[in-house]
Amino acid sequence: MRALVTGAAGLIGSNLCVELERRGHEVVGLDNFSHGSFANLVGFGGDVVSADLVDAPSWQDTVGPVDVVFHQAALTDTTVMDELPMMQANVEAFRKLLKWVAAGRARQIVYASSAGVYGDGPLPMREDAAPRPKNVYAYSKVVMDKVAQDFSLAHPRIPVAGLRYFNVYGPGERFKGKSASMIWQLAQQMLQGRRPRIFEFGEQYRDFIYVKDVVEANCLAAIKKARGAFNVATGRKTTFNEIIAHLNAALGTNLEPEYFKNPYAFYQNETLGDPAKAGKEFGFTARFTTLQGIEDYLGGFKKAKVPA
Ligand SMILES: NC(=O)c1ccc[n+]([C@@H]2O[C@H](COP(=O)([O-])OP(=O)(O)OC[C@H]3O[C@@H](n4cnc5c(N)ncnc54)[C@H](O)[C@@H]3O)[C@@H](O)[C@H]2O)c1
DSSP: OEEEEETTTSHHHHHHHHHHHHTTOEEEEEEOOSSSOGGGGTTOOSEEEEOOTTSTHHHHHHHOOEEEEEEOOOOOOTTOOOHHHHHIIIIIHHHHHHHHIIIIIEEEEEEEEEGGGGTTOSSSBOTTSOOOOOSHHHHHHHHHHHHHHHHHHHOTTSOEEEEEEOEEEOTTOGGGGGGSOHHHHHHHHHHTTOOOEEETTSOOEEOEEEHHHHHHHHHHHHHTTOOEEEEEOOSOOEEHHHHHHHHHHHHTOOOOOEEEOOOOTTOOOBOOBOOHHHHHHHOOOOOOOHHHHHHHHHGGGTTTTOOO
8 A cells, every 4th residue: 555644753653653664564754853853753664744734735746646645734732722824734724734645646535634623522522512612622533524524525535534533642752842741741741850740639530541542443444445434542541640550550650640720611521432433434443541651652762861
């Protein structure tokens, strides 16, 4: 298979590039290097096109035809308030990519949606829930899902799968800065010997999913030519207190959490996805528990004191 991975220099895109190549596929990565970094692609042997997806002519001829597009590129900072750049980077880039696919440049597309579309909706979050986006990032994913749905109706021969990732963590996220996972942020504090700081009283929870599971979900969705929107979740809760306990175990530290008052009135206290649909349609089940994911992620970096 020949694959295009957009957002190749980011957390998920870079892991996907490396794994697809390891499985023997020809992979072309594409990124505008606005947030990811070349450092995530060291060791990847495929071609890398440096272009902004919104600027369509700059990449459309360069990439060449592919079998599958794995679309990961996006502005991923949920705190961005400037709505036009967010909508352009996420929705309009996607629309251009789909136009390119429809012109016969790819047979299939798997794209990154987000659990953000559910906002603080009912738990566990299921694909048929009404969207309740809380920020323009999440709203851009709601519109992408709508654009994908319309595209599928207009092009029934081209499978399109939207993967609603929950809280992804793993190697390659350090370039995300404050958008990196809570696991990475807490590990940073603890690696520096500081007590990890969390909102009172640490019982908030997330459906944390390890990047290797997310990569596997992409591969399975492509193999099974999945169509529609799917949660990519573990279906398990991990509280922030539990994360700190797991990090203490993985790092060999014994640092107590330092609680402080949450200043945000609308902070999302929980995420939890129902993984059943992805399991049924393309056989995806997350393999890593949060403790196993943290051990896999941090194990090799204990001495270096910097999780990559
Ligand atoms: N990480 C998570 O927890 C999570 C959760 C839900 C959904 N997602 C989605 O998964 C996808 C990948 O996320 P990530 O965590 O790897 O983010 P990331 O920020 O690490 O990677 C995104 C990459 O896209 C690139 N990019 C941005 N706009 C671009 C454009 N117009 N043209 C070309 N490249 C562009 C950036 O430079 C970056 O390398 C995104 O679509 C994101 O919305 C991520």
